[in-house]
Amino acid sequence: MSNEIALTPHPLQRVGAYALAVLAGVPDPQRLSDDGLDDALKRMTDDAVRAALGGDTKVPAGFWLKCSLSLFPNSPMNHPSNGKKSVGAIRDAVERWRAKPEEQGWPGVPCVLCGRDAVRFFGKLDVPLAESDAYRNNTPRGHDGMALCWPCVSSFRALPYGCQLTGGPSIAVHSWDERFLAYSVRRQVRGNQTLINLGREPRQPPSREVLALQRLRGYGQRLDAGVELIVFSNNNRGQTLEAYALDQPLAEWLRSTLTGGPHQGSFWPLLKAHRSSSQAGIVNLARNVFRNPQRVVSTCGRYLASAAVTGNLRPDTGRLATLCYSYSTEVLDMDDSALKEIQGTAARVATLLAAQDSAGKIRAFHADFKQPTRLRSWLRKQAVWWMLQPPDTADSSTPLVTTRGYELLFDPDLDSKAWFHREVFLIAVLEELHQRRWRPSDAAEVAAELAEADDDPDPVDSGFMNGSDDEDEEGQR
Numbered sequence: 001m002s003n004e005i006a007l008t009p010h011p012l013q014r015v016g017a018y019a020l021a022v023l024a025g026v027p028d029p030q031r032l033s034d035d036g037l038d039d040a041l042k043r044m045t046d047d048a049v050r051a052a053l054g055g056d057t058k059v060p061a062g063f064w065l066k067c068s069l070s071l072f073p074n075s076p077m078n079h080p081s082n083g084k085k086s087v088g089a090i091r092d093a094v095e096r097w098r099a100k101p102e103e104q105g106w107p108g109v110p111c112v113l114c115g116r117d118a119v120r121f122f123g124k125l126d127v128p129l130a131e132s133d134a135y136r137n138n139t140p141r142g143h144d145g146m147a148l149c150w151p152c153v154s155s156f157r158a159l160p161y162g163c164q165l166t167g168g169p170s171i172a173v174h175s176w177d178e179r180f181l182a183y184s185v186r187r188q189v190r191g192n193q194t195l196i197n198l199g200r201e202p203r204q205p206p207s208r209e210v211l212a213l214q215r216l217r218g219y220g221q222r223l224d225a226g227v228e229l230i231v232f233s234n235n236n237r238g239q240t241l242e243a244y245a246l247d248q249p250l251a252e253w254l255r256s257t258l259t260g261g262p263h264q265g266s267f268w269p270l271l272k273a274h275r276s277s278s279q280a281g282i283v284n285l286a287r288n289v290f291r292n293p294q295r296v297v298s299t300c301g302r303y304l305a306s307a308a309v310t311g312n313l314r315p316d317t318g319r320l321a322t323l324c325y326s327y328s329t330e331v332l333d334m335d336d337s338a339l340k341e342i343q344g345t346a347a348r349v350a351t352l353l354a355a356q357d358s359a360g361k362i363r364a365f366h367a368d369f370k371q372p373t374r375l376r377s378w379l380r381k382q383a384v385w386w387m388l389q390p391p392d393t394a395d396s397s398t399p400l401v402t403t404r405g406y407e408l409l410f411d412p413d414l415d416s417k418a419w420f421h422r423e424v425f426l427i428a429v430l431e432e433l434h435q436r437r438w439r440p441s442d443a444a445e446v447a448a449e450l451a452e453a454d455d456d457p458d459p460v461d462s463g464f465m466n467g468s469d470d471e472d473e474e475g476q477r
Contacts, residue, residue, distance in 0.1 A: 003034045003037050003150060003151055004030070004032070004151065005017045005020060005021070005029035005030065005032050005037070005155065006113070006114040006116070006151060006152070007030075007178075008113040008152065009113075010113055011228060011230060012128060012156065012159055012172060012174075012230065012232070013159075014155075014181065015159055015162040015163070015172045015173075015181070015185055016156050016157070016161075016162060017155040017158075018162060018181055018182055018185035018186070019155075019161040019162035019185055019188075019189050020032060020037065020040050020154060020155055020158040021182075022161070022162075022185060022186050022189040022190070023040035023043055023044065023189065023193075024039055027182065028178070028182055029155075037151070037154065040154075040158065041098065041154060041157075044158060044161075045094065045095060045098040047064065048068075048094050049091050049094045049095070050064075051064040051065040051068060052076065052077045052078065052090050052094050053090060053091070055083070057069070061199030062199075063165070063195070063199070063200070063201045063202075064195075064196050065077070065078060067167060067170070068160075070167075070168055070169065070235040071128075071159075072125055072126065072157075072234070073124065073234060073235060073236045074125060074236065075094075075125050076090070076093035076094045076096070077097070079093075101119045103119075105120075106118065107120065107147060109147045110147065111147055111148050111149035113149075113152050114149060114151075116149040118147035119149060119153070120148070120153075121145035121146060121147055121148075122146050122147075122153055122156075123145040123146070124234055126153055126157060127148070127153070127156045128156075128234040128239070129146070129234075129239070160192070161188070161189045161192050161193070162185040162188050163188065164188065164204075164205070164208075164211050165202055166204060167201070168233060169231050169232060170233070171208050171211055171229065171230070171231050172230040172231075172232070173185075173211060173215050173227065173228070173229060173230075174227070174229075174230055175223070175225050175226065175227045176224075176225035176226070177223050177224045177225040180215075180221070180223055183215075183218075184215045184219075187215070187218070206280060206460050207283045207286055207287065208229060208231055209229065209244065209287055209290045209291075210282055210283060210286045210464070211229070212227055212229050212246065212286070212290070213254065213282065213286050213464070214464070215227070216251065216254050216258055216259075217255075217258040217464070217467070218259075219255055219259070220259055222252060222255075222256075223248060223251050223255055224248070225248055225251075226245055226246050226247045226248045227245070227251045228243060228245045228246075229243065229290065230242075231243075244290040244291065245290075246289060246290060249333075250293055250331045253326070257270075257323070262326075263319075263322070263323050263326060265319060266316075266322070266323040267465070268316075268461075268465060269314075269316035269320045269323070270285060270296075270300070270320065270323060271285060271464075271465070272303070272316075272461075273300045273302075273303035273304075273320060274288070274299055274303075275461065280458045280459075280460035280461050280464075281458060281461045282460060282461050282464045283460065284299070294332065294420055296324075296327060297324050297328060297332075297427065300320055300323075300324050300427060301423050301426045301427050301430075303320075304320065304426075304427060305366050305369075308359075308362055308366070308430050308433065309362060309363045309366050310359060311358075311359030311362075311439070312439075313430065313433055313434045313438065313439075314434075317430055318431060318434055318435065320427075321427050321428065321430070321431035324427050325339060328420075328424055334417075334420075334421075334424070338408055338421065339424065341402065341404050341405050341408060342405065342408060342409075342421055342424050342425050342428055343428045343432075344398075344405070345400070345405040345409075345428075346425055346428030346429040346431075346432055347428075347432045348386070348398070348400050348401075349365075349379075349382070349400070349429050349432075350432035350433050350436065351391050352382060352391065352400075353365060353429070353433060353438075354433060354438045355391050356440065357440050357441050358440050358441070359440045362433075365429075369422070369426055372410065372422065375409075375422070376410050379401050379409075383399060383400040386399065386400035387399065387400075408421045409422055
């Protein structure tokens with residue numbers, strides 16, 4: 001039987017397969033030789049023995065043993081009876097557990113993942129089986145488990161090395177882009193090896209979603225597929241499985257923005273726009289992109305408007321607006337013609353607002369903007385005045401709002417994206433005022449406070465931007 005590692009449709013097996021490759025010192029699973037696989041498995045067994053003999057999950061040196069309770073429950077590595085056994089007995093039990101079954105004992109059925117000869121049926125002691133113990137806490141009664149070949153079960157046993165370990169649920173970053181998956185797992189394995197060898201607990205990201213952004217930040221090639229975040233626990237006290245996904249356009253947009261593409265310098269304003277009194281910007285941004293991508297633009301709009309209503313426009317308005325336009329077309333698939341129509345309407349509205357030497361009118365506009373019916377009424381009224389008494393700087397040959405523009409902003413159809421178009425419209429109005437260097441006379445008194453607040457760094461955001469999570473540089477090569 002060949003010990004060649006197969007990449008199957010199972011995301012966790014794939015993460016484990018790449019972890020095996022790193023442990024064996026080869027770039028990808030297909031290059032893993034029989035000797036390399038044996039060396040990687042011996043290293044994993046030695047780590048398991050060392051953890052089992054540690055005996056105390058409450059100290060940093062026992063972190064790997066603590067993790068095993070959520071990965072390999074009731075295994076010889078962490079069995080409750082280990083406290084009554086000798087060192088030799090524990091070592092022998094762990095080594096027998098991790099040994100390859102003798103061929104004469106194989107069940108004669110194919111591996112459920114790759115179709116090769118299975119070496120045994122395996123239960124949750126070796127493989128995460130289900131998302132909840134409401135379905136099963138082990139294999140069903142009368143069934144021996146999941147039939148797996150030796151390379152596939154070895155991949156599952158290597159899975160923890162490729163995950164962010166927390167002592168509870170483990171976090172795997174997966175992608176169908178093989179180069180990115182290899183890069184991400186390589187970084188994780190090397191970090192975990194250091195922690196296991198030194199007996200230390202890992203530094204945790206500020207949220208599970210931020211872990212995926214950390215991987216994207218350090219990767220220097222175009223992504224050909226999306227990115228998945230899989231959070232799972234195999235603990236006997238309650239199995240869990242949660243999955244979040246970034247589609248390819250969003251994942252690639254984030255990667256290119258983070259690593260310095262055409263929007264270089266715009267990511268820091270994006271973090272500031274997402275910062276709140278209770279959370280760093282990177283935490284809120286990561287949550288938005290995974291759980292509600294449309295909120296990225298609306299969050300930026302609120303950030304810019306909060307300054308504009310005081311008569312001040314943030315210095316980063318232009319960069320942030322350009323970033324939001326890119327996000328709208330590249331990620332949310334907004335039509336270019338629709339964007340241009342909204343920008344044209346916004347430019348004419350900005351002409352109206354800039355004619356005032358006070359911030360009062362923009363405050364009134366923003367108050368109406370928050371309620372679509374009031375905004376619609378405001379635009380209708382202003383459209384009449386635009387026709388009858390256009391501002392001196394206005395092109396009176398173009399209406400304030402065209403039929404197409406009105407439809408984009410207020411289409412009542414249930415499937416309409418009018419709500420999102422209004423968010424883009426607000427940002428476009430503020431960008432136009434920024435380009436005109438609009439500054440009312442009553443703005444000076446709050447300008448200093450605003451500048452001070454903008455310059456106040458958040459330590460979590462600064463740490464993310466400065467790469468303080470001990471990343472390597474291989475994704476740039």
